[in-house]
Amino acid sequence: MHISDGILSVPVLVTGAILTAGGTALGLKRLRHETVPQTAILSSAFFVASLIHVPLGPSSVHLILNGLAGIILGWITFPALLIALFLQTILFQFGGLTTLGVNTFNMAFPGVIAYFICHPLLKIGKPHSITLAGILAAVIGISLAGLFVALELVFTGQGFIPVAKLVLVAHVPVIIIEAIITAVILNFLHKAKPEILGVDK
Amino acid sequence: MLQEPFANGNSFIHNLDPRIRILFAFFFAIIVATTWHLSALLWAFFFVVVVFVLTKLNMRDILKRILVVNTFIVLLVIILPFSYPGQVIYALGPLTLTKQGFFYALYIFLKSNLILTCVILLLSTTSIFSLAHALHHLHVPSKLVQLIFFTFRYIHVIYRQYQKLMRAVKLRCFTPKTNIYTYKTYAYLVASLLIKSYDRSERVYKAMVCRGFQGTFPVFRHFKMTTKDRLLSMAATIYLLFLAILAWK
The missing domain is CATH 1.10.287 (Helix Hairpins)
Incomplete structure (x- = not known):
C-alpha cells in the first residue's frame, strides 16, 4: 500500500527520505554501469508483475513480490523500487512525490532483509529449503511493509491507530497468497534459470 | 494503463522547460504537505487553478483521474473524524465525531488532492523520457x-x-x-x-x-530556457515564496 501526499508528518517524511537516500546510494554503488540495462529490464518485469491482480474471494489483490525482488536484486532493490514508485506517481498518481522516500523504504528494506535471510537457504539447494526461502521472503516482505506503513501512520498521529490496525489486517491475506506464489516462483527459477537467483548449480 | 494521456498537448505548460516543472512540482508538494494553514491551502488551490487553465486540459479527464486515486484518501478521511481525540461535536452510539478530527481529515483531503492535481498538471504533462532527460540535467x-x-x-x-x-x-x-x-x-x-x-x-x-555502448549515454540535446520560460518561472517562484511564507508562518 502506498501512502499519498499530505498525510504523514514532517519527521516521518524526512526520516523515510533519508533512509531511502542511503539505501539508494548503497544500491547504486553496487550497480555496475554494464548491468544497468539488465537491472532495469528485471525491474520492469517486477513493475508489470505488480499490475497482475489475482483473485481473492469476491475481490482481488495485486502482486507485490518485494521479497522476491529483494532476493534477486539485493541492495539494488532500493533504486529499482524507487524508480517503479516514481513512475507510478507520474503515470497513475499512486503514492506521492513527498512520500517517495517513505514508500520506497517500506517496500525495499523488507526486500533487502529477505535477501540476507533467504540467500543461505537457496544455496542449500534442496526443494524444501527453496520453498522455505519463498515463504520467508513473502512473509518478511509483506508483513514488514505493512508494519512500516502502520508505524508511520501511528507516528504521525494517535488518531491514525484504527486505520493502522486496518492496514495490518488487510495485509494478512496478501501474505498467504504471496507466500504460495513466491515459493512456486523460486522453485521454478531454481530449476530453469538459477543464475537469476545468483546461485550456481 | 501505461499510456501518458496528458503528455501530448500544445500549451504554455506543455512547452515549459521540464526542469522548471520538476522543481516547481517538487517545491509545491513540499510546501503543501507541510502546512497547517487553511489560507495557504486556498492560495495553493489558486495556483493549481491557474496552472490548470494554462495546460488547456479537459477538466473531466483530470477529475476522473483524481477520483480513482482518492479511494485510499477517502478511507482515511471517513475514519479519522471518529478516531481522533478531541472535542466531541456529535455522538452516534459508540462513534464520536470530534471537531479536531473533522478538521484534520479535511486538511488531509485538501492537501492530498492539491498535490496530486499539481503532479498531474506539471509532471504528467511531460513524457517520461523528457522527465528522465531533465533529471539528468538536474544532476x-x-x-x-x-x-x-x-x-x-x-x-x-x-x-x-x-x-x-x-x-x-x-x-x-x-x-x-x-x-x-x-x-x-x-x-x-x-x-x-x-x-x-x-x-x-x-x-x-x-x-x-x-553498437558501442560503454556504460554512459551521451546527451546531444540540451534544454534551453526561453524568455517565456524565464518570465513564467520568475512569477511562479515569487508566488511559491509567498506561499511558503504563508504556509510556515
Whole structure:
C-alpha cells in the first residue's frame, strides 16, 4: 500500500527520505554501469508483475513480490523500487512525490532483509529449503511493509491507530497468497534459470 | 494503463522547460504537505487553478483521474473524524465525531488532492523520457536516470509479453479463481516472465555493446530556457515564496 501526499508528518517524511537516500546510494554503488540495462529490464518485469491482480474471494489483490525482488536484486532493490514508485506517481498518481522516500523504504528494506535471510537457504539447494526461502521472503516482505506503513501512520498521529490496525489486517491475506506464489516462483527459477537467483548449480 | 494521456498537448505548460516543472512540482508538494494553514491551502488551490487553465486540459479527464486515486484518501478521511481525540461535536452510539478530527481529515483531503492535481498538471504533462532527460540535467545520478529510461522503455515490451502469456493460458481454459491451482498458474506465469526478461536483457545488452555502448549515454540535446520560460518561472517562484511564507508562518 502506498501512502499519498499530505498525510504523514514532517519527521516521518524526512526520516523515510533519508533512509531511502542511503539505501539508494548503497544500491547504486553496487550497480555496475554494464548491468544497468539488465537491472532495469528485471525491474520492469517486477513493475508489470505488480499490475497482475489475482483473485481473492469476491475481490482481488495485486502482486507485490518485494521479497522476491529483494532476493534477486539485493541492495539494488532500493533504486529499482524507487524508480517503479516514481513512475507510478507520474503515470497513475499512486503514492506521492513527498512520500517517495517513505514508500520506497517500506517496500525495499523488507526486500533487502529477505535477501540476507533467504540467500543461505537457496544455496542449500534442496526443494524444501527453496520453498522455505519463498515463504520467508513473502512473509518478511509483506508483513514488514505493512508494519512500516502502520508505524508511520501511528507516528504521525494517535488518531491514525484504527486505520493502522486496518492496514495490518488487510495485509494478512496478501501474505498467504504471496507466500504460495513466491515459493512456486523460486522453485521454478531454481530449476530453469538459477543464475537469476545468483546461485550456481 | 501505461499510456501518458496528458503528455501530448500544445500549451504554455506543455512547452515549459521540464526542469522548471520538476522543481516547481517538487517545491509545491513540499510546501503543501507541510502546512497547517487553511489560507495557504486556498492560495495553493489558486495556483493549481491557474496552472490548470494554462495546460488547456479537459477538466473531466483530470477529475476522473483524481477520483480513482482518492479511494485510499477517502478511507482515511471517513475514519479519522471518529478516531481522533478531541472535542466531541456529535455522538452516534459508540462513534464520536470530534471537531479536531473533522478538521484534520479535511486538511488531509485538501492537501492530498492539491498535490496530486499539481503532479498531474506539471509532471504528467511531460513524457517520461523528457522527465528522465531533465533529471539528468538536474544532476540526478546518471545510473538512476538510465534505470528510469530503460525501465520505462521495457515496461511496455514486458507488458505485451505478459498479455501474450495470459492469452495462452486463457486459450487453455484457465479461469482465475480463489484456489491453489490459480495461484500456481500465476506463479509460473510470473516466473516465465522473469526468465524471458532476463534473457531479453542479455540480448539487449549484447546488441548495445555491439553498437558501442560503454556504460554512459551521451546527451546531444540540451534544454534551453526561453524568455517565456524565464518570465513564467520568475512569477511562479515569487508566488511559491509567498506561499511558503504563508504556509510556515
